[in-house]
Amino acid sequence: MDWTRLEKAAQTAAETPIIDRFADSARAREFSVSAGEMLFDYSKTSMDEKGRALLVEMYEAAGVPARREEMFTGAKINETEGRAVLHTALRNLDGDPVMVDGKDVMPGVLDTLNEMEAFAEGIRSGRIAAPGGGAFTDVVNIGIGGSDLGPAMATLAMAPYHDGPRCHYVSNVDGAHINDVLLGLNPASTLVIVASKTFTTIETMTNAETARNWIARAVGTDNAGGHFAALSTAADKTAAFGIAEDRVFGFEDWVGGRYSMWGPIGLALMIAIGGQAFRAFLAGGQAMDRHFRSAEPLENLPVMLALTGIWHNQGLGYATRAVLPYEQRLSRLPAYLQQLEMESNGKGVSMDGETLAVHSGPVVWGEPGTNGQHAFYQLIHQGTRVVPCEFMVGAESHEPELAHQHRLLISNCLAQSEALMKGRTLDEARVLMEGKFEGAELERQARHRVFPGNRPSTTLIYPKLTPFVLGQVIALYEHRVFVEGVMLGINSYDQWGVELGKELAKALEPVVAGEVSGEDKDGSTRQLVGFIRRAQGA
Numbered sequence: 001m002d003w004t005r006l007e008k009a010a011q012t013a014a015e016t017p018i019i020d021r022f023a024d025s026a027r028a029r030e031f032s033v034s035a036g037e038m039l040f041d042y043s044k045t046s047m048d049e050k051g052r053a054l055l056v057e058m059y060e061a062a063g064v065p066a067r068r069e070e071m072f073t074g075a076k077i078n079e080t081e082g083r084a085v086l087h088t089a090l091r092n093l094d095g096d097p098v099m100v101d102g103k104d105v106m107p108g109v110l111d112t113l114n115e116m117e118a119f120a121e122g123i124r125s126g127r128i129a130a131p132g133g134g135a136f137t138d139v140v141n142i143g144i145g146g147s148d149l150g151p152a153m154a155t156l157a158m159a160p161y162h163d164g165p166r167c168h169y170v171s172n173v174d175g176a177h178i179n180d181v182l183l184g185l186n187p188a189s190t191l192v193i194v195a196s197k198t199f200t201t202i203e204t205m206t207n208a209e210t211a212r213n214w215i216a217r218a219v220g221t222d223n224a225g226g227h228f229a230a231l232s233t234a235a236d237k238t239a240a241f242g243i244a245e246d247r248v249f250g251f252e253d254w255v256g257g258r259y260s261m262w263g264p265i266g267l268a269l270m271i272a273i274g275g276q277a278f279r280a281f282l283a284g285g286q287a288m289d290r291h292f293r294s295a296e297p298l299e300n301l302p303v304m305l306a307l308t309g310i311w312h313n314q315g316l317g318y319a320t321r322a323v324l325p326y327e328q329r330l331s332r333l334p335a336y337l338q339q340l341e342m343e344s345n346g347k348g349v350s351m352d353g354e355t356l357a358v359h360s361g362p363v364v365w366g367e368p369g370t371n372g373q374h375a376f377y378q379l380i381h382q383g384t385r386v387v388p389c390e391f392m393v394g395a396e397s398h399e400p401e402l403a404h405q406h407r408l409l410i411s412n413c414l415a416q417s418e419a420l421m422k423g424r425t426l427d428e429a430r431v432l433m434e435g436k437f438e439g440a441e442l443e444r445q446a447r448h449r450v451f452p453g454n455r456p457s458t459t460l461i462y463p464k465l466t467p468f469v470l471g472q473v474i475a476l477y478e479h480r481v482f483v484e485g486v487m488l489g490i491n492s493y494d495q496w497g498v499e500l501g502k503e504l505a506k507a508l509e510p511v512v513a514g515e516v517s518g519e520d521k522d523g524s525t526r527q528l529v530g531f532i533r534r535a536q537g538a
């Protein structure tokens with residue numbers, strides 16, 4: 001990959017102020033792309049035609065289209081773990097065959113979907129009741145990372161469609177989390193879902209144990225099993241935990257944790273919104289898959305989202321990107337995308353083990369607008385670092401009676417991208433301050449009110465945040481990660497970088513407990529442990 005050529009092209013293009021590009025009346029149209037009823041506008045960036053052509057050339061040279069076919073058809077593209085990458089099969093609602101090791105995985109996928117739906121509808125209707133009688137009023141999903149963030153994010157996002165039992169999510173090993181969630185619940189009418197691909201994750205297994213004790217204390221050990229379900233690839237381990245086979249919804253190792261909300265890991269979401277709405281969510285993902293698989297690069301929304309990302313990160317060296325949904329119900333989307341993007345593309349070596357020639361994927365962060373405007377947008381507008389912003393907003397809300405609020409929301413979203421691009425010159429700031437200050441003080445005050453402008457942003461607009469649209473948005477970001485990962489030459493589907501901390505935490509627990517001396521630890525770690533133990537009165 002000729003990253004130097006990209007850097008030069010991007011730097012040259014960035015010499016032209018973004019706003020000047022709109023002298024061409026076709027700019028907005030030509031630097032936008034649609035998928036279904038969704039529009040992605042990347043015209044407020046410095047990307048020019050030459051740069052875009054180079055990006056497409058690099059995309060082709062990296063072999064993204066061929067790799068994409070490999071992914072969809074079950075090739076083992078997760079090479080370090082020897083696994084296929086088939087979250088797309090989970091939303092392949094038509095059941096067209098997808099082969100892994102010579103076997104069609106679709107009958108199993110669709111059977112599991114039907115079983116999940118029968119269970120979810122049973123819980124929703126009260127047909128599947130608590131052992132003591134009475135419908136389940138509350139569901140607690142215990143999981144972390146990919147076994148938490150997806151369904152937790154989507155349950156919030158889908159609030160207008162939530163007509164099932166209340167759903168709660170516990171992830172942190174901090175006992176405060178499960179304590180505070182369980183505090184308000186009645187164990188006799190609570191269903192606990194233990195969600196863990198591996199069923200070994202220490203946080204989840206510890207919380208599951210705590211929940212089991214809580215349930216057993218209230219309803220008796222014999223009845224506790226009736227309050228549990230499990231979502232996992234490890235049937236032996238769910239059985240060992242004591243969860244009945246018909247309460248276990250399994251999936252295969254070709255579904256990565258952070259890509260797993262489309263299958264059993266989405267069970268709590270399905271219980272919240274029902275099988276039909278969950279299938280609409282899957283259909284949205286499937287529609288984005290079809291678009292991604294068939295559209296030419298310039299007409300392909302995930303591809304252009306990815307190429308814009310590469311332009312900003314590897315081309316211009318912008319180390320972070322902000323995801324700014326003007327949609328309160330997407331408040332957990334930035335956290336979800338942090339795992340999706342950073343656990344996937346935060347790698348320092350290429351697939352063949354060589355050190356990466358360019359930076360890996362960016363730091364992803366964000367908050368919903370308009371909240372962020374009153375917090376960190378100061379830095380985005382006037383700070384010395386450039387942060388490409390990814391705005392998103394729905395044309396319509398679910399609150400027609402509050403249409404004026406939605407107008408305000410949209411206006412704020414569009415105003416921010418306009419302000420970032422246009423900025424405010426010193427002359428304009430002076431005019432603003434005239435009459436209030438004069439002389440040197442006017443000059444000083446005016447300088448504080450200058451906005452450099454020329455700051456890039458993109459905007460994704462969708463009709464309304466329905467289950468279908470949420471499915472489209474999540475699949476869009478998954479495919480963006482895929483394209484960027486292939487162009488960087490990395491494996492987006494492993495996560496070895498999380499292992500070292502886990503190993504060290506395991507070794508440190510007996511040191512913190514005072515059972516082992518910890519002499520082999522560094523001075524800082526010994527000091528911290530010592531301080532904590534003294535504070536605990538040990």
Ligand SMILES: O=P(O)(O)OC[C@H]1O[C@](O)(CO)[C@@H](O)[C@@H]1O
Pocket residue numbers: 144145146147195196197198199200201204257258343495498
């Ligand atoms: O579903 P599991 O196996 O409990 O894993 C939870 C999370 O932990 C990780 O493995 C990271 O430690 C994530 O990739 C995963 O989503």
